[in-house]
Amino acid sequence: MGAGHSHALYVHEHSVVHRMAPQAKLVAALGMVVSIAITPREAVWAFAIYAAVIVGLTGLSRIRPGFVAVRLLAVAPFVVFALFIPFIATGETTEILGITLSIDGLWGTWNILVKALLGASVSILLTATTEVADIIRGLSILRVPALFIAITTFMIRYLELISDELGRMRVAMTSRGYDPRWISQARPIASSAGALFVRSYERGERVHAAMLARGFTGDMPMPDTELANRPQWAGVLLLVGVFAGTAIIALVVL
Amino acid sequence: MIIAMHAPDGFLEPVIAVVTGIISVVVIGFALRQSREQLKDKAIPLAGITAAFIFAAQMFNFPVAAGTTGHLLGGALAAILLGPSVGAIIVTTVVVVQALAFADGGLTALGYNVLNMAIVPAYGGYALFRLLRRVFPATAGGVVGATGIAAWASVVMAAVAFSIEWLFGASAPVAFDTVFGAMVGTHALIGIGEGIISALAVGAVLAARPDLVYGAQDLDRAQLSESKMGMRTFVIGGLLVAMVFAVVVSQFAVDNPDGLEKVAADTGFIASGEEHSLADSLFADYATAGISNEGFSLAVAGIVGTVVTLLVVYGLFIAVRESRSRDPASV
Amino acid sequence: MSGVIDIRGVEFSYPDGRKVLHGVDLEITAGERVAILGPNGAGKTTLALHLNGILQPHAGTITVCGIPVVGEHYREVRRMVGLVFQDTNDQLFMPTVREDVAFGPANLGLKGEALDRRVDAALEVVSGSELADRPPHHLSGGEKRRAALATVLSMEPEVLVFDEPTSGLDPAGRRELILTLADLPMTQLVITHDLPLALELCPRSVIMNRGRVVADVPTSDLLDSPDVLADNRLELPYGFDRSGDALSS
Numbered sequence: 001m002g003a004g005h006s007h008a009l010y011v012h013e014h015s016v017v018h019r020m021a022p023q024a025k026l027v028a029a030l031g032m033v034v035s036i037a038i039t040p041r042e043a044v045w046a047f048a049i050y051a052a053v054i055v056g057l058t059g060l061s062r063i064r065p066g067f068v069a070v071r072l073l074a075v076a077p078f079v080v081f082a083l084f085i086p087f088i089a090t091g092e093t094t095e096i097l098g099i100t101l102s103i104d105g106l107w108g109t110w111n112i113l114v115k116a117l118l119g120a121s122v123s124i125l126l127t128a129t130t131e132v133a134d135i136i137r138g139l140s141i142l143r144v145p146a147l148f149i150a151i152t153t154f155m156i157r158y159l160e161l162i163s164d165e166l167g168r169m170r171v172a173m174t175s176r177g178y179d180p181r182w183i184s185q186a187r188p189i190a191s192s193a194g195a196l197f198v199r200s201y202e203r204g205e206r207v208h209a210a211m212l213a214r215g216f217t218g219d220m221p222m223p224d225t226e227l228a229n230r231p232q233w234a235g236v237l238l239l240v241g242v243f244a245g246t247a248i249i250a251l252v253v254l
Numbered sequence: 255m256i257i258a259m260h261a262p263d264g265f266l267e268p269v270i271a272v273v274t275g276i277i278s279v280v281v282i283g284f285a286l287r288q289s290r291e292q293l294k295d296k297a298i299p300l301a302g303i304t305a306a307f308i309f310a311a312q313m314f315n316f317p318v319a320a321g322t323t324g325h326l327l328g329g330a331l332a333a334i335l336l337g338p339s340v341g342a343i344i345v346t347t348v349v350v351v352q353a354l355a356f357a358d359g360g361l362t363a364l365g366y367n368v369l370n371m372a373i374v375p376a377y378g379g380y381a382l383f384r385l386l387r388r389v390f391p392a393t394a395g396g397v398v399g400a401t402g403i404a405a406w407a408s409v410v411m412a413a414v415a416f417s418i419e420w421l422f423g424a425s426a427p428v429a430f431d432t433v434f435g436a437m438v439g440t441h442a443l444i445g446i447g448e449g450i451i452s453a454l455a456v457g458a459v460l461a462a463r464p465d466l467v468y469g470a471q472d473l474d475r476a477q478l479s480e481s482k483m484g485m486r487t488f489v490i491g492g493l494l495v496a497m498v499f500a501v502v503v504s505q506f507a508v509d510n511p512d513g514l515e516k517v518a519a520d521t522g523f524i525a526s527g528e529e530h531s532l533a534d535s536l537f538a539d540y541a542t543a544g545i546s547n548e549g550f551s552l553a554v555a556g557i558v559g560t561v562v563t564l565l566v567v568y569g570l571f572i573a574v575r576e577s578r579s580r581d582p583a584s585v
Numbered sequence: 586m587s588g589v590i591d592i593r594g595v596e597f598s599y600p601d602g603r604k605v606l607h608g609v610d611l612e613i614t615a616g617e618r619v620a621i622l623g624p625n626g627a628g629k630t631t632l633a634l635h636l637n638g639i640l641q642p643h644a645g646t647i648t649v650c651g652i653p654v655v656g657e658h659y660r661e662v663r664r665m666v667g668l669v670f671q672d673t674n675d676q677l678f679m680p681t682v683r684e685d686v687a688f689g690p691a692n693l694g695l696k697g698e699a700l701d702r703r704v705d706a707a708l709e710v711v712s713g714s715e716l717a718d719r720p721p722h723h724l725s726g727g728e729k730r731r732a733a734l735a736t737v738l739s740m741e742p743e744v745l746v747f748d749e750p751t752s753g754l755d756p757a758g759r760r761e762l763i764l765t766l767a768d769l770p771m772t773q774l775v776i777t778h779d780l781p782l783a784l785e786l787c788p789r790s791v792i793m794n795r796g797r798v799v800a801d802v803p804t805s806d807l808l809d810s811p812d813v814l815a816d817n818r819l820e821l822p823y824g825f826d827r828s829g830d831a832l833s834s
Contacts, residue, residue: 009356014388028446029363031360033361037264071357074357075262078265085427086815088428089428091371091427102427105426108427111264112265115375115425116263116264119264119361123353123354123361124357127355127357132355133681133720136502147290148343150298151298151305151343151344152302152305152351153302154299154301154302154303154306155302155303155305155356156350156680157679157680157721158306159309159310160722161674161722162309162310169537170314190454190458191457192458193451194457194461195457197304197335197458197466198463198466200303200304200306201300201463202306204299204302204674205299205300205302205418207303207675207676207678208298208300209675211678211688212637212638212639213639213666213667213742214688214689214736214737215660215693216692220298221684232420465600
């Protein structure tokens with residue numbers, strides 16, 4: 001699963017969700033996804049609640065449902081796998097339309113599908129309402145180690161540049177008639193990849209020199225972020241409360 | 255066929271998500287400390303830019319066989335170029351950003367996604383690389399050959415790791431041996447692409463800036479100029495690695511399944527005789543149900559899982575040892 | 586008498602053994618604008634990297650405003666010498682232009698409002714205030730140059746060193762840059778292949794070749810000596826007419 005994400009999924013809108021501080025959104029997303037994951041699969045009503053809330057959030061964020069649906073296609077390979085399960089699984093079987101399917105298998109498919117799709121929807125909403133740089137700022141507020149944040153910041157900064165360079169290399173090669181169809185023709189690609197790595201490394205050295213030239217002594221400046229205010233945290237608490245509560249009830253009742 | 259990397263939520267049971275999450279946090283914390291020491295402040299722009307490079311490289315799919323495409327994982331390559339700990343950090347960054355900013359991979363799946371795609375390939379791949387370098391000639395060609403095989407193996411290791419996680423935390427009733435067979439089978443193919451690309455890329459870097467290859471710091475100019483590697487040595491090395499799993503397992507040949515179960519029982523994997531109580535409590539029912547020869551499968555899981563774990567642990571060990579002996583001024 | 590930049594007998598070799606500087610002597614006085622010309626590989630960029638201590642000479646000394654460029658003084662020297670790199674992407678490494686411009690003064694200890702004011706002032710000088718919140722990879726070549734200049738101006742340097750400032754710019758972008766530079770009061774060293782730029786902006790030209798200074802003359806004299814130019818792989822643009830007014834400092 002690599003080719004899907006050449007562009008971040010941010011959608012520029014003005015909504016309450018967009019305005020929320022990133023660290024609050026990260027906490028909310030995590031709370032929701034964990035609740036979804038621990039909910040027993042038989043509690044179909046719980047998943048209905050989750051789905052309803054997520055649809056509501058999508059509206060609140062002014063994101064088009066179609067947008068989310070299209071992005072959900074990225075989960076397709078796993079969907080395909082999940083759909084195979086009732087055919088290859090074990091246990092008691094039942095017959096649907098003349099085909100023998102495993103009951104447990106059907107439940108297994110449901111389990112994977114509903115959690116994967118709901119979880120992915122939450123992720124998609126998060127990325128659609130939060131710019132990448134803000135997500136990183138949110139992480140740093142949540143005490144993710146500074147070295148990790150710094151590396152991530154540089155990665156994001158230079159990602160487009162490097163993809164462009166890689167893209168240009170491919171254009172140059174294709175213009176000279178190179179059309180790789182088999183892995184055996186990987187030599188030029190791999191050599192260009194090696195050359196690109198050397199150039200990237202040397203750029204890293206030059207950036208380091210530029211940092212030194214502006215007085216860098218080892219401490220990266222910490223990104224400046226606004227703290228989430230009370231109403232935002234209250235909203236997060238409510239949202240996570242609903243999800244967690246539903247999950248706990250589902251666990252207890254079953 | 256499916257590639258279960260960047261797994262979404264719900265694929266494995268929450269218990270596994272938590273356990274692998276804890277393992278990943280601990281190992282990455284260790285890797286961060288190692289990275290800080292090893293490269294000082296130069297690490298930051300360098301590691302970030304290399305992460306961008308791996309991220310970009312992952313965007314290009316290549317065909318491996320009819321209907322299957324794969325893409326670069328990059329863990330072994332990053333480890334051989336920049337060291338195992340830095341390599342692990344870099345791929346972790348890629349995986350985490352893909353999950354948080356590109357919605358690729360579930361948030362609750364980060365624990366095992368990081369473990370399978372970053373930690374296992376970087377440390378396990380690097381450990382195998384070091385072992386191969388001991389038997390391969392000390393030349394640029396030897397480094398390239400070792401890289402190719404280690405990178406191939408790192409992809410297989412990732413598939414094995416996922417399969418073992420399935421054994422303990424399957425969320426659907428698909429037997430372990432089905433998952434194992436499918437995962438390891440397809441990734442043995444995909445790994446070929448990883449191996450070739452990694453080997454050629456390291457070769458290109460060695461030709462231009464040999465000082466940039468962490469895994470080749472011990473070579474002098476003369477050795478670096480020797481870029482061909484004996485075909486025979488390479489093939490033997492490759493087959494040796496590929497056969498480690500197969501040969502060891504085939505000792506417990508199918509024509510002696512009882513013997514296998516006995517071994518499995520002796521080694522404590524299964525309680526012999528009565529209901530497999532250990533299996534019940536530890537392994538996911540789903541994963542063990544329906545396997546025609548449970549003992550065989552679990553023995554395979556045990557042996558293969560142990561080999562991968564040993565390689566990863568050895569990788570961690572080398573990382574510590576190398577950072578102690580490395581002259582700080584030379585990096 | 587010592588000038589604002591004093592380079593004496595500097596020699597330097599890269600780790601792979603290549604000797605790049607074979608004894609460079611150069612003195613620049615305050616407020617001067619000097620063009621550094623010469624073929625590729627002459628050591629111009631290498632020399633520039635010595636001025637703020639990124640590279641250390643194997644022989645010889647460098648002094649900036651009377652302060653020797655050695656370890657204990659790096660912090661001060663790096664505030665005084667602003668280096669604008671050839672590839673702007675190397676210099677704009679933060680997520681937004683504002684953060685890049687703030688990087689330098691923040692390292693000098695500025696915070697809060699004082700920092701914001703410094704950033705805004707620097708962006709004003711380069712007419713780049715509207716670029717503040719944009720990510721650098723979305724800027725055009727000319728915008729990146731202006732932003733890169735601002736990142737250095739925010740440290741309030743005494744000396745500016747430019748490495749190929751007009752490369753990759755379209756004619757309008759080039760004109761904007763020249764006008765900006767002409768208005769800056771600090772001492773300027775401009776490494777360039779752009780002879781008309783040298784003529785317009787820098788009364789004095791220094792030619793480097795094979796790691797040494799081979800000529801140090803008023804720019805106008807230089808442009809009348811085609812032999813000297815040819816020896817150093819330099820050439821006037823076709824149909825160049827020198828009747829335009831040269832900007833003096």
